[in-house]
Amino acid sequence: MSASPAWDPAREIVVDPGSPEPMYFQVARQLHAAIEDGRLPAGTRLDNEVDLAASLRMSRPTVRQAIQSLVNQGLLVRKRGVGTQVVRTKVSRPLRLSSLFDDLATLGGTPESVVLLNQVEHAGSDVADLLEAPGLTSVRRLKRVRSSDGEPLAVMNNYLPDGIIDPTDDELREKGLYQLLRSAGVRLHAAQQNIGARLATEQDAELLDEKPGAALLTMQRTTYDDTGRVVEHGWHVYRASRYSFNLPLTNGPA
Structure with missing residues (x-):
């Protein structure tokens, strides 16, 4: 399936080189809008990169x-021999961004952190x-063990583009990552x-006070700011015996 003749990228996508918004983000935002409003329905195949750039x-x-x-956001997929296709229309829903530190504090616990890497x-x-x-040539790497009331709950790993924040180990022990990012503007x-x-693994077990082979929950998250820039990528493991994710669901059309 090819893109609908009614959707012409040269006519639909308008880029302002003088805008503070990066040009790639302007293109991504307008492609996103076309997917969301149905001009580019699921299954639509985009022009190849060379033709689209031309x-x-x-x-x-x-x-x-x-x-x-948009591939990273799950809206497009690249398939060998087929090209780039629209996967689905994004479902818009309220999203609250919080760190484990924030969640533990909200629940009345005493969040604590051991900083293993901050470089x-x-x-x-x-x-x-x-x-x-x-x-990108340099990145800040963080690795921490997050505990509550003295009991380890998770091993937190993060990459951040260098220069966004420059936290001390004390700041990472006393505050959540998102709190530090927001404080930096x-x-x-x-x-x-x-x-x-x-x-x-044996290393997980040692850090989380579990036995090797115990069940762990994993989470990967890529966080964007209001310009579409990625400000952090995290990959974390949680003790399944002590932690769960609560995902609220709402009734939708049949």
């Missing part, structure tokens, strides 16, 4: 970054892809989150 009179890397951001390191291409930042807007499960 029609928009933009560089191929800019178009590739725009498409990749700036070289960003390889895989890390740059996770942060949707081609050309970062306007958190949305996130993509995946939840899964796996068995504890």
Whole structure:
């Protein structure tokens, strides 16, 4: 299935080079809107990057970054031999961004952290892809064990583009990551989150006071600010015996 003739990227997508909004984000935002309002329904195949870049009179890397951001959000998928297709229309729903530190404090617990890593390191291409930042050369890596009332609950890992915040170990022990980002003026807007499960490794077991092979919950989250920039990517493991995710569901059309 090809894109509907009624949807012409050269006519529908308007980019302002003088805008403070990155050009790739302008393209991604307008593609997102076309998917959301049905102009690009599920199954629609987009033009290849070369043709799309030519029609928009933009560089191929800019178009590739725009498409990749929507792939990362689950709106587009790349298929070998088929190309890039629309997967589904995004469901808009209120999203509250909070850290485990925030959640524990809200529940009346006493959140505590042991900082295992807080350093700036070289960003390889895989890390740059996770942060949707081609050309990124350095990244802040965080690793912490989060506890409540003296009992370990989770091992938290995060990558942040270097320069967004420069937290001390004391700040990471006393505050949640999102609290630190907001204090630095970062306007958190949305996130993509995946939840899964796996068995504890020996290292997990030692950090979380569990036995090797115990059930763990996993979570990966990519967080965006209000300009569409990725401000952090986290991958965490939680003790399934002490922690669960509550996902409210609402009744929808049959």
